[in-house]
Amino acid sequence: MKATCQTKTYNMKYLKTVDNFEKIENQPKSNRRDFVKSSGLAVLGLSAAPFHFSSFDIKTEADKKVELALSQKNNPEFPKGFLWGTATASYQVEGAVNEDGRGKTIWDTFCYIPGKILNNDTGDVACGFYHKYKEDIQLIKSLNAKSFRFSIAWSRIFPDGTGTPNQKGLDFYNRMVDELLANGIEPFATLYHWDLPQTLQDKYKGWQSKETSKAFADYAGYVAEKLSDRVKNFFTLNEIWTFIQLGYGDGVFAPGLQLPPAELYQARHNAVLAHGLAVQAIRAHGKAGTKVGVAENIKVAVPYIETPEHIKAAEIATREFNAGYMTVIMEGKYTDAFLKKAGADAPKFTAEELKIISSPVDFCGINIYNPESYVKASSNEEGYEKFPFSKSHPTSTSKWELLAPETLYWGAKHVQKLWNPKEIYITENGYSGADELTPDNHIYDTDRIMFLKGYLSQLQRATVEGVPVKGYFYWSLVDNFEWASGYSIRFGLYYMDHKSLVRIPKLSADYFKAIAHNNSVL
Ligand code: GBH
Secondary structure (H helix, E strand, O other): OOOOOOOEEEEHHHOOOOOOOHHOOOOHHHHHHHHHHHHHHHHHHOOOOEEEEEOOOOOOOHHHHHHHHHHOOOOOOOOOOOEEEEOOOOOHHHHOOOOOOOEEEEEHHHHOOOOOOOHHOOOOOOOOHHHHHHHHHHHHHOOOOOEEEEEHHHHHHHOOOOOOOHHHHHHHHHHHHHHHHOOOOEEEEEEEEOEHHHHHHHHHHHHHHHHHHHHHHHHHHHHHHHOOOOOEEEEEEEOOHHHHHHHOOOOOOOOOOOOOHHHHHHHHHHHHHHHHHHHHHHHHHHHOEEEEEEOOOOEEEEEEOOHHHHHHHHHHHHHHHHHHHHHHHHHOOOOOOHHHHHHHHHHOOHHHHHHOOOOOOOOEEOOOOOOEEEEEEEOOOEEEEEEOOOOOEEEOOOOOOEOOOOOHHHHHHHHHHHOOOOOEEEEEEEEOOOOOEEEEEOOHHHHHHHHHHHHHOOOOOOOOEOOEEEEEEEEEOOOOOHHHHHHEEEEOOOOOOOOOOOOOEEEHHHHHHHHHHHHHHO
């Protein structure tokens, strides 16, 4: 059969993702030869350079698929309207800890206990975002990002956690939100990213008391009332697992407590209760159409082989790993295995509280960096078994950040399968690198680019399968105060010089800019 052979240029990476090889292999010899000749590099797995491909007058389904993609863009796209963004958190970037009436927080206190933070760093200055927010919003804009996830410092609004609101604190967020909107950037506000007002810690022992849960709901309702004319999306609490476990269990985060199991279970319960109460307060005080959900670092089980039995095991495992957090929030019950494991230490709760905790949400926000573990199916009681990580499993400069790009796919996929929320946001995903400044002022963070290519390809795989992921927030816009690791760990797309506070785009900022513009992994 004679081929008319018009030549077109397109990117080989696409071919690999649409599983065309087999179909093309089955085409008549003459066509096949043209293809193989032109795609030799692709067969070797070398992508990125454009190459030529012949299209024929008799078209197979595979040809049509390819041509459709060609008529659009080089690479397959994320869904229309997919929101690209970056994320930060108040204590990690703002600084200005004593300005405009901000109340003291548990992190202000914790940072001043010698030896708690690497190099005894503090968030006193951080990135100076409180004063540099306009400049940073230009940086967000130049990444082609159309959304920004930031957190509100509770103690700027209510210096003592409750009581009289501080207008000057609110004004800062008013200015920032207005500036974002003026630049075409959608604000996504997190109401709690770990900076608890110190007064609540002193008065009620913080999350050990339901008084803190109630105070949080009052604060959330107040902020929704004041900002929801412009902020349409709120996240209640960021990573309940982390601030409870590390702050009240392991003592390595503020407030530095090591509570016995029963008290720890109770604190965790009080935090999920705070989420539920806040959802209700936001519904009561926010403008119609205000959306709300949690942002949790969901613990993801990855099936070590993607076959139905291991996938099922990974689902079961993921539901159990998150039993005290996402699972109870989405299902309104603690799982049997969770209660059995807790035994006499289980939290005290009422049926009414479970209803509050599971108040309907508009979306699930998930922070995903590393898998909790690779799992396989098992005939044991649990239905799954975990594998230990190899000692040589690659990590970023954060030793906890075991790398596995498919975690993003499986995280989103399990959330859809287990709880079927209307929308999912990747509220955080990021990579910490060595990020050395070259003498000519560049940061060639090829490792971060590798990370993004891998993780985002897997995220796209989820969207192609219909998982309702609406947006992705890279952690973080700029290198910032990385909690107990101080300024030693760098997650930003922008490098920051901690003395001058000057920001310099890393190579990955260019990369992000391109993918956000094209809405596809490049
Ligand atoms: C996120 O947590 C946070 O939301 C964000 O504030 C932070 O900057 C970002 O990640 C990068 O770390 O110290 O060995 O006990 C991600 C999940 C869970 C990762 C706690 C670090 C501490 C490990 N985090 N984990 S360790």
